[in-house]
Amino acid sequence: MTVKAYDVVVIGAGIVGSACAAECAREGLSVAIVEAGIIGGGATAAGMGHLVVMDDSEAQFALTRYSQQLWDEMRDELPREVEHDACGTMWIATDEEEMTEVARKAQFYTERGVVVEILDAQSVAEAEPNLRPGLVGGLRVPGDSVIYPPCAAQFFVDQARSKGAALFLGKAVETISSDSVRLRDGTSISAGVIVNATGSWSPVLTPGLEVKKRKGHLVITDRYPNFLHHQLVELGYLKSAHSLTADSVAFNIQPRLTGQLLIGSSRQFDVDHARVDGSIVTRMLNRAIEYLPGLRKLSSLRTWTGFRAATPDKLPLIGPHVEHKRLYLATGHEGLGITTSLGTAKLLVAQIMNRETEIPLAPYLPARLTQEPAHV
Amino acid sequence: MSDTVTVRVNGVSVTVPAGSMVSAAILKTGTYAFRRSASGEPRGPLCGMGICFECRVTIDGDQHSRSCQTVCRNGMDVRTDG
Numbered sequence: 001m002t003v004k005a006y007d008v009v010v011i012g013a014g015i016v017g018s019a020c021a022a023e024c025a026r027e028g029l030s031v032a033i034v035e036a037g038i039i040g041g042g043a044t045a046a047g048m049g050h051l052v053v054m055d056d057s058e059a060q061f062a063l064t065r066y067s068q069q070l071w072d073e074m075r076d077e078l079p080r081e082v083e084h085d086a087c088g089t090m091w092i093a094t095d096e097e098e099m100t101e102v103a104r105k106a107q108f109y110t111e112r113g114v115v116v117e118i119l120d121a122q123s124v125a126e127a128e129p130n131l132r133p134g135l136v137g138g139l140r141v142p143g144d145s146v147i148y149p150p151c152a153a154q155f156f157v158d159q160a161r162s163k164g165a166a167l168f169l170g171k172a173v174e175t176i177s178s179d180s181v182r183l184r185d186g187t188s189i190s191a192g193v194i195v196n197a198t199g200s201w202s203p204v205l206t207p208g209l210e211v212k213k214r215k216g217h218l219v220i221t222d223r224y225p226n227f228l229h230h231q232l233v234e235l236g237y238l239k240s241a242h243s244l245t246a247d248s249v250a251f252n253i254q255p256r257l258t259g260q261l262l263i264g265s266s267r268q269f270d271v272d273h274a275r276v277d278g279s280i281v282t283r284m285l286n287r288a289i290e291y292l293p294g295l296r297k298l299s300s301l302r303t304w305t306g307f308r309a310a311t312p313d314k315l316p317l318i319g320p321h322v323e324h325k326r327l328y329l330a331t332g333h334e335g336l337g338i339t340t341s342l343g344t345a346k347l348l349v350a351q352i353m354n355r356e357t358e359i360p361l362a363p364y365l366p367a368r369l370t371q372e373p374a375h376v
Numbered sequence: 377m378s379d380t381v382t383v384r385v386n387g388v389s390v391t392v393p394a395g396s397m398v399s400a401a402i403l404k405t406g407t408y409a410f411r412r413s414a415s416g417e418p419r420g421p422l423c424g425m426g427i428c429f430e431c432r433v434t435i436d437g438d439q440h441s442r443s444c445q446t447v448c449r450n451g452m453d454v455r456t457d458g
Binding site for chain 2: 222224299
């Protein structure tokens, strides 16, 4: 059976797909959203919801900064259950080497218009009294914030539907062809443009994509209001989170509006099963306890896992597939998809509508990964 | 060895038989709301065997301690949040 044709069929109602669908609908395009599971149930439910400006590369900065500005513009529209909290980020330095990184980071952000504050040991201790004594300092980024991502995805789906988008929920896509999407139940949906926004699953529908699963664990505690005031991230994160091979853990914790603490993070490649790995959780919590000794006495409620969609150059794929012109990709956001969902949606729609983008597009185009490497 | 112990519940001294659980000491003060749910409803001991987590209180500064699973010790400071 063939159902009505849509201008755009978005596959995947994670935060990226949902944001893309909402943006397409806002442009007046007719949209269908197809989601095999539940809205925001994949990496969206395993992301911390940290809206953060990052500085790994100029391209990463540009997309996170652009996206954060879009989140800020939307702040007053967000429903209460999205739990927006303008708590800011504090990057924590444990030694002089990391303090040098604080200075570098501060300069990078300041030069690009992001407000930051360098903190000495005393200011860090005053800002977060539960941190262990003896830390060297830190960097506060007050413009960063936190949301609850699955509800943000739901909000975007609702926005799209209020503009007429159709939702095919609980419907798995079997195949993507040149002008339609075929569901497992036999339904065929005709599409002008098809968007694969299925995160770490995107290579299943589009073979050959350079997107790998990168597993992460999260722990959430009971409610301990005022234990923590900022999202805290270790600067050693740079050393530990960026290895492309070894399993790693890093201190990354956030206060939720409920008073709960959400504790990350771990990164593992080549693990396909979603089971909680006790040894990784132990390493992750021990790392967190090194920074916040009082965590030892708190009780956790739940531990779970998810899969980031990782690309070789740590930048997402946003734009047309190299061979299949009507297939657009919006995937590969790794650990930044919550933040960059809004920027992704804008960049995607500009391409579909054949418009100029507000930030340079080249670093995110899928074609970059298939071009011949430069031989020296 | 004394066969009673004395704890403080919200600042009030309560003496109970040695071996009593903290939940018993709290009830002896006439307090039934041990804590509040996320939506503000009163909560108190339901299962009495450590499963339901409804009887959580702060014991010697440790929040979310299960009062039905903690034996009273002399001088213990117990705070309800009901």
